[in-house]
Amino acid sequence: MTEKKTRITGAEIIWECLIKEGVDVIFGYPGGAILPAYDALTKYDDRIHHVLVRHEQGATHMADGYARASGKVGVAMATSGPGATNMVTGLATAMMDSSPIVCITGQVPLSVMGTDAFQETDVTGITLSVTKHSFLVTDVKELAQTIHDAFRIARSGRPGPVVIDIPKCVQNEAVSFNYSNPPADLSVHVVDGAVTEEQIRLAADLINTAEKPVILAGHGVLLSEAMTGLKQLAEQGSIPVSTTLLGIGGFPSSHPLNMGMMGMHGNAHANNAIQDADLLIACGMRFDDRVTGKLKTYSPHSKKIHIDIDRSEFNKVVPVDVAIHGDLKQVLWQLTPEVTSRNRGPWFKQIKKWQASIDEVEILNQTSDEFMAAHAIRIIWEETGGNALVVSDVGQHQMLEAQYYEHNKPRTLITSGGLGTMGFALPAGIGASFAVKNKDVWVIVGDGGIQMTLMELATVVQENVNIKIAIINNGYLGMVRQWQEMFYNARYSETPIYSPDYVRLAEAYRLPGYRVFNKDDARKTLNEVQRLDGPVLIEFVVEQHDMVYPMVPTGANLHDMIRRPNGGQEKNKGRVIEKRPAK
Amino acid sequence: MKTTYVALVRDTAGVLNQIVNQFRKRNINIESLTVAQCEKPGLSRTTIVANDIEPSRQDFFVHILMNLVNVVEVELASDSSHIVRENVLAKIDPPPKKRKEVKELAHKSQGRLLRNGSSSMVFEAAGTAKEMDKLVGDLEPFNIIELVRSGRVAISKQGKDLTLSPTGPGESQDELSR
Ligand SMILES: Cc1ncc(C[n+]2csc(CCOP(=O)(O)OP(=O)(O)O)c2C)c(N)n1
Numbered sequence A: 001m002t003e004k005k006t007r008i009t010g011a012e013i014i015w016e017c018l019i020k021e022g023v024d025v026i027f028g029y030p031g032g033a034i035l036p037a038y039d040a041l042t043k044y045d046d047r048i049h050h051v052l053v054r055h056e057q058g059a060t061h062m063a064d065g066y067a068r069a070s071g072k073v074g075v076a077m078a079t080s081g082p083g084a085t086n087m088v089t090g091l092a093t094a095m096m097d098s099s100p101i102v103c104i105t106g107q108v109p110l111s112v113m114g115t116d117a118f119q120e121t122d123v124t125g126i127t128l129s130v131t132k133h134s135f136l137v138t139d140v141k142e143l144a145q146t147i148h149d150a151f152r153i154a155r156s157g158r159p160g161p162v163v164i165d166i167p168k169c170v171q172n173e174a175v176s177f178n179y180s181n182p183p184a185d186l187s188v189h190v191v192d193g194a195v196t197e198e199q200i201r202l203a204a205d206l207i208n209t210a211e212k213p214v215i216l217a218g219h220g221v222l223l224s225e226a227m228t229g230l231k232q233l234a235e236q237g238s239i240p241v242s243t244t245l246l247g248i249g250g251f252p253s254s255h256p257l258n259m260g261m262m263g264m265h266g267n268a269h270a271n272n273a274i275q276d277a278d279l280l281i282a283c284g285m286r287f288d289d290r291v292t293g294k295l296k297t298y299s300p301h302s303k304k305i306h307i308d309i310d311r312s313e314f315n316k317v318v319p320v321d322v323a324i325h326g327d328l329k330q331v332l333w334q335l336t337p338e339v340t341s342r343n344r345g346p347w348f349k350q351i352k353k354w355q356a357s358i359d360e361v362e363i364l365n366q367t368s369d370e371f372m373a374a375h376a377i378r379i380i381w382e383e384t385g386g387n388a389l390v391v392s393d394v395g396q397h398q399m400l401e402a403q404y405y406e407h408n409k410p411r412t413l414i415t416s417g418g419l420g421t422m423g424f425a426l427p428a429g430i431g432a433s434f435a436v437k438n439k440d441v442w443v444i445v446g447d448g449g450i451q452m453t454l455m456e457l458a459t460v461v462q463e464n465v466n467i468k469i470a471i472i473n474n475g476y477l478g479m480v481r482q483w484q485e486m487f488y489n490a491r492y493s494e495t496p497i498y499s500p501d502y503v504r505l506a507e508a509y510r511l512p513g514y515r516v517f518n519k520d521d522a523r524k525t526l527n528e529v530q531r532l533d534g535p536v537l538i539e540f541v542v543e544q545h546d547m548v549y550p551m552v553p554t555g556a557n558l559h560d561m562i563r564r565p566n567g568g569q570e571k572n573k574g575r576v577i578e579k580r581p582a583k
Numbered sequence B: 001m002k003t004t005y006v007a008l009v010r011d012t013a014g015v016l017n018q019i020v021n022q023f024r025k026r027n028i029n030i031e032s033l034t035v036a037q038c039e040k041p042g043l044s045r046t047t048i049v050a051n052d053i054e055p056s057r058q059d060f061f062v063h064i065l066m067n068l069v070n071v072v073e074v075e076l077a078s079d080s081s082h083i084v085r086e087n088v089l090a091k092i093d094p095p096p097k098k099r100k101e102v103k104e105l106a107h108k109s110q111g112r113l114l115r116n117g118s119s120s121m122v123f124e125a126a127g128t129a130k131e132m133d134k135l136v137g138d139l140e141p142f143n144i145i146e147l148v149r150s151g152r153v154a155i156s157k158q159g160k161d162l163t164l165s166p167t168g169p170g171e172s173q174d175e176l177s178r
């Protein structure tokens, strides 16, 4: 091997290493402590595309959206102090949803560190709880290895965010850099699973003797790319599947064994099946409180198999009978051949019965010409042929998206599940669109959430990002309103929310804007905008009073769901926000 | 329940913060924490004694700590698996006529006097936490001015040269979870 050694600066090493890690796009915002890196970027910008964001939180969500859409590590960059602290929400979001991102922050020079220097913050300290790991690089000779380690940590095992904090002096220092010698793969240890034959046999026995099994498919299915394995297991054992919010797309929505989403706003028949099951097979999910309801009464009669790459998830909240620590895809390969095919007629009959009861109260079957958020989302599904990559924000529209937009493919729904970060969708959608060039990216966002990060509309235009932004405007912080209606005696404290004129806002940002008030308009407009290349904003002005059903109140039994009233929702209990868009 | 973990960690800045944070963010008090370099270069061994961890949650912390990048190995120290010791330093100021008794106590408790000044004495001893509790009680009549306990350190009994009986010297079975 020829040794090619050159002296380059830490700042240059950053870009060299990013390129080596396969990075071709990065989301960031410059500032004093990261200036050397930005200066060095001018030598590399033919190989790495830098997206100038409008707020560092946006950079982290973009990296996150990119990571979730591509399966690769997303990268964000910011300066020290306020730049770094602005990243905290995005790091926490990625941490909760096991999304692999690397955030590079500038830091004040080592000579003044710890003196409350201008724009100094303890970045590794602040981010300790919201990252998988955070590095402070104090020696330029360790920089290349650290960057390599950071990528490895971010994507290995259970993925997550990693911070690399690099003092300005380290970026400036020159060192001889060995191009031909990639860093060794281990100065960090990575937790791998250890699956035993015994565990596989125990699990297979449970599955083969169960009468009423249910597979719970979580985000791990996507992260481990275990879609095929999951389908084989479900089909081989005739086992119905329910997904978590982040598991959507891991099992085709149209598959006859798919019962849809579980949990607080999950399908009633899925929740009922989980409660009545005699076996749960949890695949890459973590029994979040939003999917279990009251733990004491959660699936009380079932044995539980839990397959996960993170051992600390076993027995964390739900005690399990067989815990298999390993990569889901590989575990399923081993497990499925041991599963015998079974006729589960009575079980499916029971599930069908539960399912019939939800159809009765299905909003799509109710005859009314009211334009509800659910209709808007269903129409987006129809008009996009179910083929879009949807990035949803947080709130009612997020749950309605999960219910009314059917996803048959993995990585076609990106949403902030664990942290529930409003403002996630627009920047995450921008990031996602850099990962998928051949797919339409749709951002579905509420009138509350869009106002949290709408500065990134400028990024959309500057980068001519091909995304369609659907604002579901119900004049309310709808999900909070829903809780106020149900649990706070309809006292709508601080939930009516004023919006700007989104069409004119779009115009101000120089992007096409549309507003629709009813189903026909919506269809027509969607048909039209789908033919447009480049970004579009569409505001859907929908009824204010609709709610998401079914709903399991916090702390209630999973089977005690509040169902949609059969005659439709009672109307206009709250103050109507003035200055709503007039028809 | 009092729980003792022994962890092998990378000897690097921030590693203790990372470990402690896992307890702090779950509002668990760490009763004692010792850390020092060990037989493996670049690594330190730390003994962590944490309060109020339900028996069903003890393993959880093993895995949570193992997930940390700078943590190489974690053991849950149990009565049967580990020898656990603690070091006590006590500065005392006994009345002159009681100084002889202090010497006797030192002898009896396998401790020793590190300093025998005219105004104070420094007493050192090591043993199980229970023995040290008792010793501190025994020292009380001699007017303790300052007391320092190292916190527990634990070593596993397993290993190739272990020919001793499973119970080490001065150890009682309920010692660790006391
Ligand atoms: C950053 C942040 N702040 C507050 C919340 C609490 N919250 C959850 S949903 C919601 C309302 C969202 O309103 P909107 O974006 O209009 O969506 P809708 O529910 O009306 O569809 C709020 C305030 C949150 N999840 N994230």
Ligand SMILES: [Mg+2]
Pocket: A446, A447, A448, A472, A473, A474, A475, A476, A477, A478
């Ligand atoms: Mg709203």
